[in-house]
Amino acid sequence: MTLISKATRSFLLACLVALAVGGVSCFWFLHKIMDNEASEQLLHEKEQVEEYVNEIGVLPKRWFSISDSLWAVRTHPPLPMVMGDTVLFSTVQKEYLAYRQLSFGIATLNGYYQVNIRKALYETQGLKQALLLAFSGLSLVLVGLLFFINYRLSRSLWKPFYRTLDTLKTFQLAQKEPLKFRRTSITEFQTLQSNLTKLTNQLRQDYQSLKTFTENASHELQTPLAVIASNLDLLIQAPNLTEEQLERIGNLIETVGNLSKMNHSLLLLTKIENGQFTDSVELDLSSLLSEKIDLWEPLIHDKGLALHQQIAPNVRLNIHKLLVDVLLNNLLGNALKHNQPNGSIRVELTQNTLILSNTGPQPTLPVDQLWERFSKGSSRTDSVGLGLALVKQIADTYHFPISYHFQDGWHRVQLSFNIS
Amino acid sequence: MKILIIEDEESLAHPLREYLASEGHVCEWVSTYQAAEEKIGVYDYDCVLVDIMLPGGSGLDLVDLLKKTQSQAGIIIISAKNALDDKILGLELGADDYLTKPFHLSELNARIKSIQRRRQFAGNREIKFGDIRMVPDSKEVWVNDSEIVLTRKEYDLLMYLVANANRVLSKGAISEHLYGDEIDQANSFDFLYSHMKNLRKKLSEHGCPDYIQTVYGVGYKLAA
Numbered sequence: 001m002t003l004i005s006k007a008t009r010s011f012l013l014a015c016l017v018a019l020a021v022g023g024v025s026c027f028w029f030l031h032k033i034m035d036n037e038a039s040e041q042l043l044h045e046k047e048q049v050e051e052y053v054n055e056i057g058v059l060p061k062r063w064f065s066i067s068d069s070l071w072a073v074r075t076h077p078p079l080p081m082v083m084g085d086t087v088l089f090s091t092v093q094k095e096y097l098a099y100r101q102l103s104f105g106i107a108t109l110n111g112y113y114q115v116n117i118r119k120a121l122y123e124t125q126g127l128k129q130a131l132l133l134a135f136s137g138l139s140l141v142l143v144g145l146l147f148f149i150n151y152r153l154s155r156s157l158w159k160p161f162y163r164t165l166d167t168l169k170t171f172q173l174a175q176k177e178p179l180k181f182r183r184t185s186i187t188e189f190q191t192l193q194s195n196l197t198k199l200t201n202q203l204r205q206d207y208q209s210l211k212t213f214t215e216n217a218s219h220e221l222q223t224p225l226a227v228i229a230s231n232l233d234l235l236i237q238a239p240n241l242t243e244e245q246l247e248r249i250g251n252l253i254e255t256v257g258n259l260s261k262m263n264h265s266l267l268l269l270t271k272i273e274n275g276q277f278t279d280s281v282e283l284d285l286s287s288l289l290s291e292k293i294d295l296w297e298p299l300i301h302d303k304g305l306a307l308h309q310q311i312a313p314n315v316r317l318n319i320h321k322l323l324v325d326v327l328l329n330n331l332l333g334n335a336l337k338h339n340q341p342n343g344s345i346r347v348e349l350t351q352n353t354l355i356l357s358n359t360g361p362q363p364t365l366p367v368d369q370l371w372e373r374f375s376k377g378s379s380r381t382d383s384v385g386l387g388l389a390l391v392k393q394i395a396d397t398y399h400f401p402i403s404y405h406f407q408d409g410w411h412r413v414q415l416s417f418n419i420s
Numbered sequence: 421m422k423i424l425i426i427e428d429e430e431s432l433a434h435p436l437r438e439y440l441a442s443e444g445h446v447c448e449w450v451s452t453y454q455a456a457e458e459k460i461g462v463y464d465y466d467c468v469l470v471d472i473m474l475p476g477g478s479g480l481d482l483v484d485l486l487k488k489t490q491s492q493a494g495i496i497i498i499s500a501k502n503a504l505d506d507k508i509l510g511l512e513l514g515a516d517d518y519l520t521k522p523f524h525l526s527e528l529n530a531r532i533k534s535i536q537r538r539r540q541f542a543g544n545r546e547i548k549f550g551d552i553r554m555v556p557d558s559k560e561v562w563v564n565d566s567e568i569v570l571t572r573k574e575y576d577l578l579m580y581l582v583a584n585a586n587r588v589l590s591k592g593a594i595s596e597h598l599y600g601d602e603i604d605q606a607n608s609f610d611f612l613y614s615h616m617k618n619l620r621k622k623l624s625e626h627g628c629p630d631y632i633q634t635v636y637g638v639g640y641k642l643a644a
Contacts, residue, residue: 222500223429226522230435233525236588236638237442247637250590257592257605260522264601299607302614325602333607387604 003161004154011150015143023139027132034124039083042102045070045117046081050106057109069118072106079105079114085121097122160184164193171200173207174273211270218267225260232256265386268326269373272393277320280398285315285324289349292328300336306344315351317417323394330387331356331413338411357412370404421466421536425449426456426482427498428474432521436469439525440532453477460486465493466539467532470515472499472506480510487514494535498523524593530583549582550644551628563626573598573611574619581632581642590639616640 052060081104087096098121181193335345335358343359369375371392374385395402405412427433428451437447453476472479495515507518547554553562561568595608633641
């Protein structure tokens with residue numbers, strides 16, 4: 001729910017509650033007042049009758065001067081006063097109408113009488129209905145107007161906020177320029193923007209220095225590695241080395257080899273992150289993939305693995321040649337390395353997707369860690385765990401969605417390209 | 421050959437000198453840009469190994485200078501930077517080859533041999549080892565006057581072994597020569613075993629003695 005709709009919803013709810021309570025109590029007060037008024041009028045008329053009787057001694061002849069609906073009935077004993085409501089059928093309006101009736105006993109010179117005074121209530125009911133209608137109408141217009149004003153006001157008030165959010169959404173760690181927010185006159189949003197600017201600048205700086213560090217460290221490592229490697233190369237040429245000594249040196253050479261491969265991959269990762277591979281050209285992925293498979297096929301057969309391939313012809317893609325090499329080599333190398341005896345590898349290329357599946361033991365890593373650097377599914381010392389991180393980085397660079405599934409003994413990596 | 425090594429890291433220059441000297445080359449070493457400039461101005465070399473990042477200047481400028489003054493010298497750039505731009509620029513300036521640190525001495529040796537071969541225009545273009553005869557121009561391999569058909573990788577492998585004959589070659593050095601940094605070590609070793617097996621089979625089928633020795637735990641050695 002957006003901020004504005006949340007605020008509007010609360011506003012609307014409050015309005016409705018206030019209107020309902022106000023309307024009901026208003027109506028109730030109105031009803032009470034009119035009700036009292038009717039009773040008081042009847043009592044007033046009663047007083048007039050009593051006054052007349054006190055002065056003259058008999059009931060007045062002309063009722064109409066006192067009330068429009070008054071009649072007297074002779075009774076024997078004196079009667080108590082009764083006030084009550086009743087309905088009578090009107091022959092004119094063809095419906096039942098509400099009346100209030102006051103009956104009281106009175107002693108005249110001619111004996112006891114019961115005097116009845118009746119007053120129509122339906123007139124006040126009509127009035128009440130009219131008032132209610134007017135009130136509701138007015139309320140609705142008022143609420144509508146308030147709602148509209150509030151909505152518009154909120155919209156314009158929060159506009160800089162939403163703009164700030166939109167700008168923030170575009171933020172990328174690797175971007176070279178600081179975030180540029182649109183100026184706003186509201187102090188709170190200014191504070192927000194300046195803090196966001198500070199925060200994102202710090203983030204960019206940290207990220208940049210981290211990258212620079214990785215790059216420098218990798219570069220600086222090259223020369224010492226070269227020193228170790230060349231000395232080891234010399235060392236194995238020495239005559240009279242025992243088998244044990246040779247094996248040890250061999251181990252060292254292998255480890256240095258792994259180390260320099262790792263270093264190379266790290267450098268490559270940093271370079272891809274830095275966007276140093278921008279010069280993509282349109283390549284024929286189908287033929288590239290076939291070439292790669294030709295390269296790997298002898299090894300695949302050597303390991304007793306079956307290879308199934310389904311490659312759609314002429315799949316063209318805008319991508320850097322080196323990166324696509326790294327991508328395919330790592331994917332194929334992985335499919336081979338993490339396979340099982342008598343297993344198989346399946347390569348499928350369509351216009352939109354590249355799917356590489358291979359049989360193999362269940363992965364020991366959670367899927368979401370699979371793409372991370374140095375996360376290894378096995379304790380093999382000959383794998384450094386940068387291969388899939390490279391694949392992911394390359395896929396991310398070109399905004400190719402990549403996914404991994406393990407099902408029924410098959411590892412399946414799917415890469416989709418948005419050809420546009 | 422007379423080789424000049426321009427490298428500021430003494431601990432790297434030292435094994436380089438030793439290795440190249442054992443290959444029968446005459447080596448000189450300088451560690452700064454100025455010293456290199458002086459040497460180049462005074463002496464003629466057959467081959468120059470030059471580092472890009474040097475105290476006092478860029479190795480690329482030395483390449484430029486070399487090309488202007490001594491067009492005869494073969495030039496190999498050795499750099500810690502595996503930057504494509506540097507590589508392209510270096511080769512455009514006229515360098516013959518580009519090696520990224522860390523590299524194997526046997527790789528450097530193979531590259532120097534290849535430069536040497538290219539410089540030996542006319543005359544003997546063949547390389548011989550025991551009964552094996554290789555013709556680099558046509559990429560042919562002959563054993564006792566019968567031609568062996570090798571795949572490209574097998575040919576490269578044999579060439580590398582012959583270029584570094586009588587030396588112990590680590591598996592890492594060979595597989596890196598064949599596959600570069602593209603393929604990780606585990607897979608490239610597997611490739612190497614497979615190629616080595618096929619190469620040995622083809623050679624022995626043509627009656628070639630088994631020159632390829634396996635050095636346990638390390639790699640291989642081609643020895644007659």
